[in-house]
Amino acid sequence: MTVNASPEYIAAEKEYLFARTNEEKIACLEKMISFVPGHKGAENLRANLRARIAKLKKIQEEKRKKKSGGSRGVKRSGDAQITIIGFTNIGRSSLLAALTNATPKIAEFEYTTLHPEIGTFEYEGCKIQMIELPALTGDLERDSENLSIARTSDLILILVISNEDIDRIFEELKRVKISTPRFVIANKSDIYAKATRADLFISVKTGQNIERLKKEIFERLNILRIYTKEPGKKPSERPLVLKKRANIKTLAKHIREDFVDRFDFALIWGPSAKFPGQKFGIDHELKDRDAVEIHLKK
Template structure:
């Protein structure tokens, strides 16, 4: 591991010495590809037959998973205990939490699993502390809450982002619009752009592919993507997760200091100890998870508003009538005829809809099956 870290440091030093211009674009792209490959070795070391980190194998339950991440002693355990009722040991000294502690929040008919992860330290991505296990669990979350102490330096935010990015987690970003396809036959690197490209060209893309030993492939840019984004697509192991920056202990700072945090996007100020703005935090969590509640209505009966069907995902294709039917039972679509929908997703109430109709939050649906 020390050898890999030394190689990464050498390459980063060379990148810092290299001027950024069109002539050096290909060389910088090559160095970035080398770093990405070395970091992959850090993340997925060869198996040595040892036991995984105790306390980190948590079964995924509920409709969504939210992870609390932060440096030690920022108030994660206190926040977890208040929101879920789960006893997570809290104290005024660092590293109180040593394992991953799960809890469940029942909110607006949905079951949201919340994980209180041990405090990470700077250098976690390089194997320090138990950072690897912590961030590996974070990759499985639908939403990450980075908990910050309002009284501590604001650069802690960037330090945590760096650790997460080192493990292939991209916060509040969408996958790059790059169509990449490996090809078995020869032909070299086919590079095409549907937009004006200012960060990537044929030479840079070819150099990056050569470093990955890709002799033949097709690359089509549908946005002005960077070399880092092309490397992310080639690596294929990146996860794109929404994130909220939860600034805790706001009672300990002045209004002027708090206004500095107010400039951050995706920022939520709270005080866990005094239970300030926890309702606002839950509303932000709900909005970021993009959960859609759909109520069932059996024929001739009133809708069941007690147990909504929760549709997950950020794409419209995950909120369709077909997705709703599959959540109930996959066999329903075999005899599906149409759906009767009440709610904001239709122009008329009720309205007859097909399987591709996109449902909105709190719609009511009645499924009509084929005769016989």
């Protein structure tokens, strides 16, 4: 932040801090530039902001290039992305509707879902994007295209009704070389009891274990909710979401890259501190629900 920054600039910088996508970050940085003072002393700040925008746009372009060549790319949003896969008529669309705000087409006939269906749900302060992929067919070329989304997601929900389903889907994932963490869910457990190797048994129809499913999804994502704090103020209401084993350096870089070089110390309130406001260096490992106050060198 520049010296004598305007309230508008400070507000835009806070928006940037909680931006979840590169598009949102670019918009916030452009807004920050518009509020930078016009005098010569602010030239370095303007140059820094423009460099950050250029870097984000380069990342966007690289992602677009990776998605070319037939991949059915889905715009990532929220704090985590989960894909739902399985064979036809097994309840994938019903599960998506039960967990999220999505309203996919649900029917008794086979292969109702022709394109990825997207929904989101909030759990413990985190926004989780869920994508229902078209049913697996056993056709390697077709399934590979649909499963390309699962390759880059944070977790795959595998919906089954039998152990045979589990074996076939695991073999399919092996064929297309996808190693994304997986969570096997047996649906229709009120009718079937054949998927004895599933991690969790649910029934979308009766609501059995749906709330437990949300909890277990969250736990398997291995994420941390970190609240930032300014001196003399309460922690932020919305957390920043990082991967487990992240340290203060990870957080500082997430907020702003030059914070790593300018870092002096951090004060922490929460599980990783022995007492409120304990002082730590940049390599300290964070824990879920820590509130962190970063102090920079003057």
